[in-house]
Amino acid sequence: MIQHSLPASLAALSDIRRLVTQACQTAGLSEEATYRLALAVDEIATNIITHGYEEQGLTGDIVVSLGQTDQELTVLLEDTGVAYDPRTQTMPTAEDLDKPLDDREIGGLGIFLALAGVDRFDYQRIDNMNRNLFAMNLA
Amino acid sequence: MAFSANLEMTGSEARITLEGELDAAVADQFRQTVERAAQEKPQKLVLFMDKLQFMASAGLRVLVFAKQRMGRDVAIYVIGATGPVLNTMQMSGFHQAVYLRESYP
Structure with a gap:
């Protein structure tokens, strides 16, 4: 598993997407699946940075771990921001999705896009750390 | 790829060309461009997305902002959105809320 530690800042989002995209290309994932995984990781990372760190007045890092088995490619995001399980959203x-834009709530779509876009998502809170795991099937 | 949002007023139309990757880090640039467009009180907002390579939900939220800021009578056209950007709009139901076109005169 390859690990990268990045500062929890919105400016790091493009670097996180680049890491995920490179791992997908190495694993031979399709362009469409690559985009879905990169979007999912981007949305959850945005939530971590914005709600988990910045709104709490906290600073810290996001650790991105990239792994691969015969069956799947995994991306693990670890942070020490406030505890939050995206599955509770x-x-x-x-x-809601049929509503005209005039009547839309601003927000709530990011986690929907993230969880709908990957083959497997898991969340754990271990000690003071959030662990968001994304997986895409390789077959 | 760096993000850019360029506004051009053509008669009563506000045309914004989006390029690059639209994530939460740069969504405010897009929102400010929409705000400048809104101040011109256009009758139509036309968004050229053929060079947009990535759009997160932060970009979709700016579309909601645009509609709510400009009003119900201002139609939003999305031109040239393809592949995954189009797919994101479809998953979110936005394809029903804007006019999608492959090209624009």
Whole structure:
């Protein structure tokens, strides 16, 4: 597993996407699956940086770990921001997604796009650390 | 690729050309461009997305802002969105809320 530690700042998002995209290309993932994984990681990283660190007045890092087995490519994001399990976020309903833009709530779409875009997502809180795991099938 | 959002007013149309990767770090640039466009009180907002390589939900939120800031009567056209950017809009239901076109006169 290859690890990269980046400062938890929005400016790091493009670097995080680049790391994920390179790992996908090395693993032979399709362009479409690569984009879905990069988007998912980007959305959760944005939440970590914005809500987990900045809004709490905290600073810290995000550790990006890239792994691969015969079956799947995994990306693990670890941070020490405030505890947050993305799976507890209420997902927009079909009715919400049909609403005209005038009536839309601003927000709530990022986690929906993240969780809908990957083949497997898992979250753990261990000690003072959030661990968000994303996986894409390689077959 | 660096993000840019360039505004051009053509008659009553506000045309914004988006290029690069639109994430939360740069979404405010897009929002400010929409704000400048809104101050011109356009009748139509046309967004050229054929050179947009990535769009996170932060970009979608600016589209919501644009509609709510400019008002119900201002139609939003999205031109040239392809591949995954288009797919993100479809997953989010935004394809029903804007006019999608492959090209624009």
